[in-house]
Amino acid sequence: MTPHDGLIVVLPEGFPKKEIPVLLLRHAEWIRKTTKKLDAHRLEPPPVAGNGWPSKVLFPLFDEEWEVEYLQTSAVAEGDIEELSPTSLLLSGDVANVELCRKLLFSWLKHRAGLLLIPLFESLAASLDFDYADVKVRLQHSRWGSCTVAHVITLNTKLLFLPDYLIRHIMVHELCHTVHLNHSRSFWALVQRHDPLWRIHNREMKSAWKYVPAWVSGKP
Numbered sequence: 001m002t003p004h005d006g007l008i009v010v011l012p013e014g015f016p017k018k019e020i021p022v023l024l025l026r027h028a029e030w031i032r033k034t035t036k037k038l039d040a041h042r043l044e045p046p047p048v049a050g051n052g053w054p055s056k057v058l059f060p061l062f063d064e065e066w067e068v069e070y071l072q073t074s075a076v077a078e079g080d081i082e083e084l085s086p087t088s089l090l091l092s093g094d095v096a097n098v099e100l101c102r103k104l105l106f107s108w109l110k111h112r113a114g115l116l117l118i119p120l121f122e123s124l125a126a127s128l129d130f131d132y133a134d135v136k137v138r139l140q141h142s143r144w145g146s147c148t149v150a151h152v153i154t155l156n157t158k159l160l161f162l163p164d165y166l167i168r169h170i171m172v173h174e175l176c177h178t179v180h181l182n183h184s185r186s187f188w189a190l191v192q193r194h195d196p197l198w199r200i201h202n203r204e205m206k207s208a209w210k211y212v213p214a215w216v217s218g219k220p
Contacts, residue, residue, distance in 0.1 A: 007031060046213050053101045054215055057089070061164045062116050070095040081108050106139055109216070113137040113157035121155060121171050128194055130175040139216075144170045144205065147177035161211045169201035 009020060024031070049055040049070050057066040064087075071092040079093025081104040091104050114137050121135050133151040140146075140156045147153050153174045159167050172195045180187035191198045209217075 048215075051095050051101065052098075053091075053095075053105065054213060057213075059112070059116065059160045061162075061167060062160075064112075064116075070101075072096070079104050081105070105215070109157050109160070110137055110139060113155070113160055117155050117157070117159055117167075120167070121153070124168065124171050125175055128172070128175065130178055132175065132178050141217075144208075145174040147174045147181065149181060151178045153178075158212045158216055161213065161216070162208055163211070165197075166201060166205060166208055166211075169195055169198060169205070172198075 009023075011017070011020075046058070047055045049068065051070055053068070053070070055068050057068060058064065066087060066089050068089045068091065071090060072095050073092045074094060079091070079097075079100045081089065081091045084090050089108065091101065093100055093104070095101060117137055118135055125132060131151070132147075132153055135153045135155065137155050137157050139158070140154070144156045144159065145154060155171070155174070159170060162170075173191060176187055176190045176194070179190055188198075195201065
């Protein structure tokens with residue numbers, strides 16, 4: 001069960017498709033309970049434009065609210081996205097083209113993440129006296145962050161939509177990996193030092209998808 005797409009059935013190679021109804025019936029109670037749990041966490045979806053893409057984008061921690069307009073311009077084959085003002089965004093091109101809108105909006109998200117998340121991370125790292133090699137942003141499917149053996153940290157652009165304390169929780173987690181590249185007792189002790197409520201935050205991250213609009217997960 002996925003938060004935005006619902007039930008997805010993945011079959012091993014050679015599995016007879018005619019057995020799918022039996023399989024679903026066998027797990028009907030689990031499907032019902034999981035659906036109910038996801039629905040309980042789901043927030044009100046943001047407004048959308050006529051093409052199904054967002055007409056408004058909000059980044060709560062940074063107090064940013066963007067109005068998104070779409071302009072059909074067939075002459076611009078590759079499309080374009082530009083910030084008309086600090087609160088207004090214009091996407092032009094074939095705005096009925098799902099892949100084009102996704103590409104342009106995701107590119108803009110990564111740009112905003114670089115401008116907003118990276119300075120926040122750098123400030124936090126300095127205040128906690130952590131060293132790292134580099135920090136990057138990527139739109140990742142499931143991982144909120146990662147740290148390599150070379151201490152290069154990657155932050156998921158989806159963090160833009162999360163509350164401040166959860167963003168900090170993820171950043172602290174990755175910074176602690178520059179000292180312990182594992183999840184040992186020593187690692188969690190270090191996390192505890194910088195994030196005393198990490199257990200609560202860690203549990204809440206299991207439903208943090210609710211803060212991320214469905215279109216960011218690839219579904220307009």
